[in-house]
Amino acid sequence: MKIDLRQLKGSGPAYxxxxxxxxxxxxxxxxxxxxxxxxxxxxxxxxxxxxxGLPHVFAVFLVVAASGALxxxxxxxxxxxxxxxxxxxxxxxxxxxxxxxxLVVLMLDLGRxxxxxxxxxxxxxxxxxxxxxxxxxxxxxxxxxxxxxxxxRRMNVYSGYAGLAAFIWRLLLTTxxxxxxxxxIGRQAFGSALLGPMFxxxxxxxxxxxxxxxxxxxxxxxxxxxxxxxxxxxxRLLAIFVAASAYFVLIYHLTNLYFAKQHGLERxxxxxxxxxxxxxxxxxxxxxxxxxxxxxxxxxxxxxxxxVLLASVLVIVGGLAQMYVTIIGSQAFPLDIxxxxxxxxxxxxxxxxxxxxxxxxxxxxxxxxxxxxxxxxLAIRNLAFVPQRxxxxxxxxxxxEAAH
Amino acid sequence: MKPDSxxxxxxxxxxxxxxxxxxxxxxxxxLLGVAAAGLxxxxxxxxxxxxxxxxxxxPGVATTGANPKVRWGMLIDSTKCTPGxxxxxxxxxxxxxxxxxxxxxxxxxxxxxxxKEIKTGRTASLPMMCQHCADPPCVDVCPTGAxxxxxxxIVLVDKHTCIGCRYCMMACPxxxxxxxxxxxxxxxxxxxxxxxxxxxxxxxxxxxxxxxQPACVVxxxxxxxxxxxxxxxNDPDSEIAKRVAQFNTRQIRADLNLDPGVxxxxx
Numbered sequence: 001m002k003i004d005l006r007q008l009k010g011s012g013p014a015y016x017x018x019x020x021x022x023x024x025x026x027x028x029x030x031x032x033x034x035x036x037x038x039x040x041x042x043x044x045x046x047x048x049x050x051x052x053g054l055p056h057v058f059a060v061f062l063v064v065a066a067s068g069a070l071x072x073x074x075x076x077x078x079x080x081x082x083x084x085x086x087x088x089x090x091x092x093x094x095x096x097x098x099x100x101x102x103l104v105v106l107m108l109d110l111g112r113x114x115x116x117x118x119x120x121x122x123x124x125x126x127x128x129x130x131x132x133x134x135x136x137x138x139x140x141x142x143x144x145x146x147x148x149x150x151x152x153r154r155m156n157v158y159s160g161y162a163g164l165a166a167f168i169w170r171l172l173l174t175t176x177x178x179x180x181x182x183x184x185i186g187r188q189a190f191g192s193a194l195l196g197p198m199f200x201x202x203x204x205x206x207x208x209x210x211x212x213x214x215x216x217x218x219x220x221x222x223x224x225x226x227x228x229x230x231x232x233x234x235x236r237l238l239a240i241f242v243a244a245s246a247y248f249v250l251i252y253h254l255t256n257l258y259f260a261k262q263h264g265l266e267r268x269x270x271x272x273x274x275x276x277x278x279x280x281x282x283x284x285x286x287x288x289x290x291x292x293x294x295x296x297x298x299x300x301x302x303x304x305x306x307x308v309l310l311a312s313v314l315v316i317v318g319g320l321a322q323m324y325v326t327i328i329g330s331q332a333f334p335l336d337i338x339x340x341x342x343x344x345x346x347x348x349x350x351x352x353x354x355x356x357x358x359x360x361x362x363x364x365x366x367x368x369x370x371x372x373x374x375x376x377x378l379a380i381r382n383l384a385f386v387p388q389r390x391x392x393x394x395x396x397x398x399x400x401e402a403a404h
Numbered sequence: 405m406k407p408d409s410x411x412x413x414x415x416x417x418x419x420x421x422x423x424x425x426x427x428x429x430x431x432x433x434x435l436l437g438v439a440a441a442g443l444x445x446x447x448x449x450x451x452x453x454x455x456x457x458x459x460x461x462x463p464g465v466a467t468t469g470a471n472p473k474v475r476w477g478m479l480i481d482s483t484k485c486t487p488g489x490x491x492x493x494x495x496x497x498x499x500x501x502x503x504x505x506x507x508x509x510x511x512x513x514x515x516x517x518x519x520k521e522i523k524t525g526r527t528a529s530l531p532m533m534c535q536h537c538a539d540p541p542c543v544d545v546c547p548t549g550a551x552x553x554x555x556x557x558i559v560l561v562d563k564h565t566c567i568g569c570r571y572c573m574m575a576c577p578x579x580x581x582x583x584x585x586x587x588x589x590x591x592x593x594x595x596x597x598x599x600x601x602x603x604x605x606x607x608x609x610x611x612x613x614x615x616x617q618p619a620c621v622v623x624x625x626x627x628x629x630x631x632x633x634x635x636x637x638n639d640p641d642s643e644i645a646k647r648v649a650q651f652n653t654r655q656i657r658a659d660l661n662l663d664p665g666v667x668x669x670x671x
Contacts, residue, residue: 040586040599047508048582051570111568111583111600119567122548129547129571185541185660186577335579337532337656341519345532347512347579 003086003394005151005384008222015221015377022373029367032360033108041111044361049353050331055109057323058365061206062102062372063136063177064199065319067170068207069094070143071237074170077146077163082394083230086387087215088163092147093385094211095170096140097375103136105368128179135173142166151384174200181326188265189330194255198248202319205241209315212238214376215390216309224390228303235308239296242315246289249322261339268333268352269325276329279321288318328355472555475538476607476665477637478621479644479653480530483670484631487518487529492632495623496533499608501592511582511597513605514620519671528671531620531632534559534580534605535656535664542572542581542604551602557637557665558607566601573602577657580604607634637665 008015036043046053072091076084084091107113123130146162149155178199184190212234219226253270256262267273269280292311294301301307332353337343343350380386496502496514503510514533520526536559542551543559550566553559561572573581581604588597594610597603608618616622621634635644647653653667 037600041583042509042586046583047585048510048512048573049508049579051573051583111570111602112566112598113568115565115567118548118565122550122565124543124546124549126544127547127571129545129569133547180571184545184575186575331574335577337517337578338519340523341521343517343519345515345517346506347515348508349515349517349532349579 004388005086005089005386006388007382007384008218008380008386015381019374019377022370022377025370026367026374028363029105029365029370030108032363032367033113036108036360036364037113043358045356045358046361047353047355049348050328050355052327052331053355054324054328054357054361055105055364055368056327057320058368059102059105059109060177060180060327061319061323062098062105062368064174064203064323065206065210065316066095066098066102066203067139067174067177067200068203068205069098069211070166070170071204071208072211072234073146073150073163074167077160078167081396083233083396085394089147089150089385090215090218090380091211092143092150092166093376093379094214095207096143096147097372097379098207098210099136099140100375101368101372104371105364108364128176128183132173132176132180135169135176139166139169139173142169170203171200174203177203181330186335187330188262188333188336189269189326192252192255194248194252198245198252201241201244201248202322205238205245205315206319208234208238208241209312209319212308212312213316216305216312218380218386219305219390222386224386224388226305226390227393230390230393231305231308232303235296235302235311238308238311238315239293242289242292242296246285249284261336264336265333269329273329273333273352276325276332280325280329283321284318284325287314288321292318331355470554470556470558473638474556475637476557476612477536477635477644478607478618478666479633479647479669480666481631481633481669482528482530484629485529485531486629487527489529489627489629490516491623491627491629492516492531492620495619495626496605499592499611499619500595500606501590501597509583509585511584511603513582513603530668530671532578532580532656533620533666534576534607535578535662535666536605536607538663538665540662541575541577545571545575547571554609558609558612559604560606560609561602561604563596563598563601563603566598568600568602570602576604577660577662 044053070091072084073088073095075081076088107116110116110119112118119133123133125131142162143166146159146166149159149162175196178196181190182192182195215234216226218224253266256266269276271277273280292314295307295311295314296302332355334348334350334352337349493512493514493516494504497504500513502513506512514531517530517532519528519530536553536557538553538557540551540553540559543553545551547569548565548567550562550564551559551572552562568583570583573579573583581602583602584597584599587599591597595606608616608620611618617634621632624630624632633644633647635642637645637648639645640649647669648667651669653669654671655662655664655667
């Protein structure tokens with residue numbers, strides 16, 4: 001089947017309204033970053049106990065979702081599921097947009113964002129962060145090359161190789177992101193080899209949720225109905241990824257619950273950690289896990305676009321809650337400097353650290369999301385990323401998948 | 405056929421965009437391809453030339469550097485350290501130009517910690533600061549190498565290359581580091597600091613390099629406690645080395661195997 005990719009033409013006022021809204025959000029994020037840069041991090045809710053705040057929650061979520069958004073392209077190029085081929089360019093576009101959005105937030109939250117050139121010229125190769133600088137820029141480069149091989153007919157023959165390289169790179173990238181936390185010895189919630197693979201599984205779920213959200217929005221906004229079979233496949237895939245994420249979370253907590261030294265941390269997250277306990281159970285588990293599974297699998301809801309859309313939004317909300325618990329909850333829980341002792345000091349030792357994100361942090365985090373939207377909207381309007389028709393997809397050569 | 409100057413795209417082919425809809429998109433694809441390949445190259449090989457420029461040494465400037473045979477360290481006798489006494493903290497604040505009433509966003513190089521054994525109720529008071537580890541996690545995680553260990557074991561932050569990512573603060577198991585949250589005025593000339601960068605106890609490196617004792621050690625002695633001994637752990641004739649050899653001392657979180665240069669007695 002010939003795949004016909006086209007720019008979105010004849011977009012109505014809704015397109016421009018959305019673009020204007022996203023530009024405004026992005027602009028406000030940049031303004032917040034300028035304010036933080038000008039006045040210092042004193043204008044945020046962060047302090048010497050909670051050193052990574054809400055911007056990191058957004059940034060890490062976007063970076064993790066970026067590698068996951070490449071799923072669909074990998075399904076066609078690496079795993080031979082040709083039905084997904086028409087959606088592969090959009091998948092690559094989203095991967096790049098999400099990564100740029102996340103990186104911009106991460107960069108603008110630096111104490112010295114003006115020293116980006118230092119970060120690009122001084123490398124400590126023992127640092128996971130330094131690896132990530134290379135992994136992130138390499139990912140954008142590889143996915144761009146991959147998009148080129150997909151969208152330039154002369155280069156189509158190399159598409160499989162580029163897709164495989166991008167797939168391997170995305171696994172490395174998310175291992176690197178998870179290892180930012182996994183390779184920390186000081187904090188009880190981290191320091192586990194599980195975090196690398198767990199972040200990969202999270203990325204599959206978050207990235208596909210964002211992809212589905214964008215795809216359904218395009219389908220709705222440009223009056224191109226999505227083929228029910230494709231929607232069903234993507235929904236099932238999302239359900240599998242959500243379940244796999246829940247499995248990793250279960251193993252992570254079971255392991256901690258088995259070790260007596262981790263009981264305090266587990267009690268904090270699971271029972272009496274206030275906002276972190278609520279966000280874990282209500283945000284990560286119920287809204288981000290159980291409810292989407294129900295919507296995606298229940299016979300009465302699974303066929304409806306609106307329910308799939310809702311499930312995708314919930315997975316994203318749950319993902320942000322997960323990042324909040326993982327990144328901020330782990331800092332709020334006091335460091336165990338003297339195991340077996342209760343401790344107190346003028347520096348917040350022995351007590352749960354308080355943190356409330358302030359407006360500049362919200363604006364910066366949301367600004368990163370706005371930037372993702374702006375990139376995607378401009379790209380699909382001006383370049384041929386979206387299939388002309390979403391109501392028919394190539395059939396699989398084996399025939400087995402087509403039966404689903 | 406002569407080029408047609410009236411063609412709208414300037415390619416010389418009359419109304420090419422109307423009659424050959426594929427050509428502009430091919431041109432665009434080619435341009436995009438070149439742009440994508442160029443950008444990929446730029447992203448994949450970041451700043452090789454810039455690394456050379458940035459790392460070039462200043463000609464004609466010779467420095468002696470720290471002595472690799474020395475391992476500066478401290479021994480803190482918690483039996484001599486008194487709850488409520490803050491002399492070391494005040495001495496540090498005065499020496500380094502730090503605020504005397506620190507809030508959650510202010511820097512603390514050294515702090516007093518009160519500990520109580522949960523099972524027995526036994527209490528102790530002690531100062532806590534950068535432990536100047538032999539294998540410092542803050543140095544491992546620093547992406548730019550701004551966090552570094554001198555040859556004599558003192559762990560420092562290069563304020564010129566710190567980008568303020570705070571990864572070292574996440575990595576330190578002693579919570580020894582602070583982030584400068586707002587612009588600083590009235591700095592001490594010996595202790596340069598900067599908004600947006602991370603800092604911690606320097607073991608008063610500026611004093612040590614002059615052959616003096618760190619400010620906290622001096623302040624503790626002046627207060628009459630003499631709870632902190634500073635010296636070269638590698639010199640068997642130094643007081644600190646003798647006491648470490650003679651008494652039962654411990655490193656905090658010794659299970660992490662970071663080999664801190666600060667040891668505690670009487671815990």
